[in-house]
Amino acid sequence: MEFNNKKLTRTTTFIHYVISFLLAIFLIGLANRIIWDIDGEDKRPYVSDFEIKTDVKKYRVLRQSIKDSIEGKKDAQEDVRLSINLAQNTLDQQQASFKTWISTRTATQSSQVNAEIQKRNYVLDSLRTSLKTLKSEEILLQSVINNFRTEHATYMNAIDEEMSKAKALHLKAERAYDLQLFISRLLFVVPVLLLGIWMLVKKRKHSYWPLFRGFVFFAFYAFFIGLVPYLPSYGGYVRYTIGIIVSVLLGIYAIKHLRAFVKRKKEELQLSSLERSKKIKEEVAEKALENHMCPSCGKDYLINEIFQSGKSKKISGSLKVTTYCRHCGLQLFKNCKTCDTKNYAHLPHCYSCGDQIINK
DSSP: OOOOOHHHHHHHHHHHHHHHHHHHHHHHHHHHHHHHHHSOTTTSOOTHHHHTTTTHHHHHHHHHHHHHHHHHHHHHHHHHHHHHHHHHHHHHHHHHHHHHHHHTSOOOOOHHHHHHHHHHHHHHHHHHHHHHHHHHHHHHHHHHHHHHHHHHHHHHHHHHHHHHHHHHHHHHHHHHHHHHHHHHHHHHHHHHHHHHHHHHHHSTTSTTHHHHHHHHHHHHHIIIIITGGGOOTTHHHHHHHHHHHHHHHHHHHHHHHHHHHHHHHHHHHTSOHHHHHHHOOHHHHHHHHHTTBOTTTOOBOEEEEEEEETTEEEEEEEEEEOSBOTTTOOBOEEEOTTTOOEEETTSSBOTTTOOBOSOO
16 A cells, blocks of 8 residues: 655655755855856956057156156246246345335436446346246246157057057957856856756656756756856857757657657557556546546546436536546446445545455
8 A cells, every 4th residue: 555645745845845945056056156266367368468568668668757857847847936936026126125225316426326326237137137047947948848748648649559459469368268268167057957957857757856856956047047147248149049959959858758648648548447547546546536537538527417307408507426437438436345335446445444445
């Protein structure tokens, strides 16, 4: 006798799924770690790696030299400006002093006064000359700074051109690296997917199917979800192409087995009722009884009762259980040999007396 308990069956199924999901979760975590570690930071190309193949460094040195020269000339220009301000202030003071002094004196031919005037004019002329010289020096420094800035801009343009070359080399290397990285990840994930498909096809009847099912969950997650964040721009095409191929192969497999199942059912229905009855499993019979279906052909065995009133026939609306399936002729119910209680013919024991109905 087979032990059959619905609650135990549901509990067992739940526990099996828990085992499957737990295994899948830990496998997914491990796979994510492996997929992430495939991309080594020390192996990834950077723009700085390709600057040595250009003249960027040379132009940067020249640019820095010009920049230092500009800063030096700016400092000198600032000193000149301070000197100009000082000279201008001194000149203004001397001119004001001269005007004040000359206003207190009347015109005279005194040699002493004339000498003082000449002396003061000489000082003023000297200050004006110094101021003019300083301003000329400031203009010259500004001209030099402008020339340096033009040269600095030239070097900046040269650096930009060389950096463009370095970036082009880096982009080419990065694409090659991304392709290599994508292939490495595919070489890890695709065999996992194929192994998961093989388990799905071949191991569904295995006693450790919950463990295999956990791996199947992990395999499909790893390929269709886990790989997505790491796909390059063209990776989606590869992913969907493989997905289409897998879908077609699984579809062919499913269609093939469905056709084989339908063919077996048709051949089974050609057998006698006794032979078909012997092939019905207890769990199938119990499920068929719950859903009031024939365990052989799968069709409903309940019918509406028909009663006749005079010359007309009417349907009463109440359902009647038939002893035999009206579709395939299989016996569905029979009487217990001990207590004569009507029982489902494909369950092992009488529900009234417990005596055996099916001889196994």
